[in-house]
Structures are given as structure tokens and as C-alpha cells.
Amino acid sequence: MAEPTILRAKRVIHSLTEESAWRVARFLYRDRHDATAVIPAASEAPVPGNYREDVARIGTADPDSFPPLIYQTWKSRSVIPANYRHWRQTFVDLNPDCQVLLWDDADNRAFIADRFAWALPVYDSYQREIFRADAVRFFFLFEFGGLYADMDTECLRPIHPSATAGAVVLCRMGGNPDFAHALPNAVMASRPFQIFWLFAIKRMLDAAASPAAATSGPEALTGPVLLKQAHDAFVRLDEAAVMAELAPVLAxxxxxxxxxxxxxxxxxLPGPVWYPLDWTNLIHKRLRDRLRKDQRILPASVGRTLFPHAAVVTYWSHSW
Structure with missing residues (x-):
């Protein structure tokens, strides 16, 4: 009696179109599911490059255009989970016009020390590396622009045109715009030198100095909760008010x-473009958990079929 099960699954899915909801539900409940997910080949080959070499290749950023950059960060350039390596390669393969950068923790700190030394005391004060991995992406997008993507994100289609849909591009996850995590920081895009990122950085520095910082997690201090709060505050203010609030940072x-x-x-962007997999949805969570348990991946053809409107899909591994 598969049909009633599928119909029940469809009723709890709220973040996808009806077309995609049907596709995901059918995939989850068909007997052939395990045969379609595979474990990628492992590798310990280090990703070449480093902060200094990459910056030399990037050159001078043009504030009025979207640069051909895709930025990712991980703990190491060589010790990378096999599924992360696979998903990273999808960005390389589908975006041949872009530099796909991978920076490790040392690269990130060198970048902050070089370009934003005034933020280094706060950056170094964070209790765990995940806070710094969250924080650095705001600074990167301000200084260089491009697309940031978490390592558990697969590219299904070229990042253009979704990444260039505006000067700063974010994407809403799920159907509740008031949900504290509704604007994830897993995928973001921008032209360089956008004031919005300085606004988010200012809010991040203020949060680090607040009495609640000692007991707050990365979501609230450097991650999606902070990003949503910064976005909601930014769009309520006019430019003059934003610049007034930013005066200490601008100096x-x-x-x-x-x-x-x-x-x-x-x-x-609408959720299905970058976040077709909604981790708050029980059906989506089941798919995520199946793939995460054994570090499995979906063949590209399956991903594109499940998420026909998506440029990328994040699998929410929560590896930190």
C-alpha cells in the first residue's frame, strides 16, 4: 500500500513545490533507494594552493561586478571526507569559468590578520573553530565577493544566474519567514565591498561583546540566526541609518x-533554488540522515531529478 504512505508524506512537506514534493516522497519510499546512493572514493591528495597564492590569482576586486569565485573552507586541505571532496568537485566541473578556492583554518586566520587586523582579537577569542569558520565567510564576501558554499553542498547546475541575481544574494529555507534559521549561511553570494556584509560583521562583533556570548552557540553569534537578524534589521533601515550605525566599523x-x-x-531567492532540502521537514530529514549515516551521495542525475529547480543543494551534515 505505497500510495497512502506517499500521500501522507506529501502533506508534511511545506518547503518544496508540489512537483518536487512528489519526487522526494517517491524516492524515499521506493525499494530501490539504497541502490541509488553510493559511497564516493576516498582520497588524501591535498587541495593545492594557500591564502597568499590564491589572493595573488584573485587580483583586484571590481566592486561593480560579480567575480568568478567560489569560496569554501574546511579544517584541512588533505584530510577531507570523501563525500565533501565529491561535492566540491561538482562546483569545479560545472563552473569552469570560476576559481574554486578551499581555505583551511590557517588560511582563514592569515586572511583576517592581513585584511581585517582590527577584527582579529574577536576572531581569536571564539571558543571553537566553527565560530571562526562562520565569521570568515562574511569578511571574504565583503573583500572579494563571489559565492560561498558549505562543503556539504552539491552543485547541480552552474551557479549563474542564481548567484548573480542581485548585489547580495541570500536564500530562504522553508515556508516560515519568521523561523530563526530561515536564512541559512550555508550558501551566499555577493559583489565585493557590499555594505550589507559590514552590517552583519558589526552585529557579529556586538554579539561577541554581549553578556550572552559566553553561553551562546555559533548559530546565534556567527551563523544563520545572526545572519537573519542582521538581514531583518538592515532592510528596515534606510541607507543613512545604516551608515550611522556602521560609523565605528567604517573608520x-x-x-x-x-x-x-x-x-x-x-x-x-526562493528556497528551492539553493535550499531544496529543508532540514526542519521530517521527510527531508530522513533523506539527509540516510545519506549522512554512511557518507553516501546521490548520483548527479538523481539530484537533478529530485530538485529540478535547484542550482545547488545542501545536505546539512552539521559536521562541527
Whole structure:
């Protein structure tokens, strides 16, 4: 009696279109599921490059255009889970016009020390590396622009045009815009020197100095909860009010950064474009857990069939 089970599954899915909901439900409940998920080949080959070499290749950022950059970060350049290596390669294969950078913890700290030394005391004060891995992506998008993607994110289609849909591009997950995690920081895109990122950085620095910081997790101090709060505050203010709030941070920028500043409202993509898998949905969570348990992956053809409107899909491994 498969049909009643599928119909019940469809009723609890709220974040996808009816077309995609039907596809996901059928995939979950068909007998052939385990045969379609495979474990990728392991490798210990280090990803070449480092912060200094990558910055030299990036060159001078143009504040008025989207750069061909995809930025990711992981604890190491060589000790990388096999599924993460596979998903990273999908960005390389489907975006041949882009540099796909991978920075480790040392690269990230070198970048902050080099370009944002005034933020280094707070950056170093975080109690765990996940806070720094969250924080650095705001600084990277401000300084260089491009697309940031978590390592548990697969590219299903080229990142253009979704990543260039606005000067700052975020994506809403799920059907509840008031949910504290509704704007994940797993995938974000931007032109360089966007004031929005400075606004998020200012809110992040303020959160680190708050009495609640000692007992707060990364979601609230550096991650999606903070990002949503920064976004919601930013869009309520006019440009003059934003600049007034940012005055202490603006004074810390170097002359090049100050001269390149640009102001734009963020663009929000519909959830199925970047977050077709909604971790708050029980059916989606079941798919995520099946894949995560054995570090399995879906063949590209299956991913594109399940998520026909998606440029990327994040599998929410919560590896930290």
C-alpha cells in the first residue's frame, strides 16, 4: 500500500513545490533507494594552493561586478571526507569559468590578520573553530565577493544566474519567514565591498561583546540566526541609518575598502533554488540522515531529478 504512505508524506512537506514534493516522497519510499546512493572514493591528495597564492590569482576586486569565485573552507586541505571532496568537485566541473578556492583554518586566520587586523582579537577569542569558520565567510564576501558554499553542498547546475541575481544574494529555507534559521549561511553570494556584509560583521562583533556570548552557540553569534537578524534589521533601515550605525566599523577600513563601498538591498531567492532540502521537514530529514549515516551521495542525475529547480543543494551534515 505505497500510495497512502506517499500521500501522507506529501502533506508534511511545506518547503518544496508540489512537483518536487512528489519526487522526494517517491524516492524515499521506493525499494530501490539504497541502490541509488553510493559511497564516493576516498582520497588524501591535498587541495593545492594557500591564502597568499590564491589572493595573488584573485587580483583586484571590481566592486561593480560579480567575480568568478567560489569560496569554501574546511579544517584541512588533505584530510577531507570523501563525500565533501565529491561535492566540491561538482562546483569545479560545472563552473569552469570560476576559481574554486578551499581555505583551511590557517588560511582563514592569515586572511583576517592581513585584511581585517582590527577584527582579529574577536576572531581569536571564539571558543571553537566553527565560530571562526562562520565569521570568515562574511569578511571574504565583503573583500572579494563571489559565492560561498558549505562543503556539504552539491552543485547541480552552474551557479549563474542564481548567484548573480542581485548585489547580495541570500536564500530562504522553508515556508516560515519568521523561523530563526530561515536564512541559512550555508550558501551566499555577493559583489565585493557590499555594505550589507559590514552590517552583519558589526552585529557579529556586538554579539561577541554581549553578556550572552559566553553561553551562546555559533548559530546565534556567527551563523544563520545572526545572519537573519542582521538581514531583518538592515532592510528596515534606510541607507543613512545604516551608515550611522556602521560609523565605528567604517573608520577601521583602509582607504581602498572605503573608496570601494557599495550599498544595495539583499535579494532573497526562493528556497528551492539553493535550499531544496529543508532540514526542519521530517521527510527531508530522513533523506539527509540516510545519506549522512554512511557518507553516501546521490548520483548527479538523481539530484537533478529530485530538485529540478535547484542550482545547488545542501545536505546539512552539521559536521562541527
Amino acid at each position: 577601521l577600513l583602509n582607504e581602498r575598502q572605503q573608496a570601494s563601498l557599495r550599498y544595495a538591498q539583499p535579494t532573497l
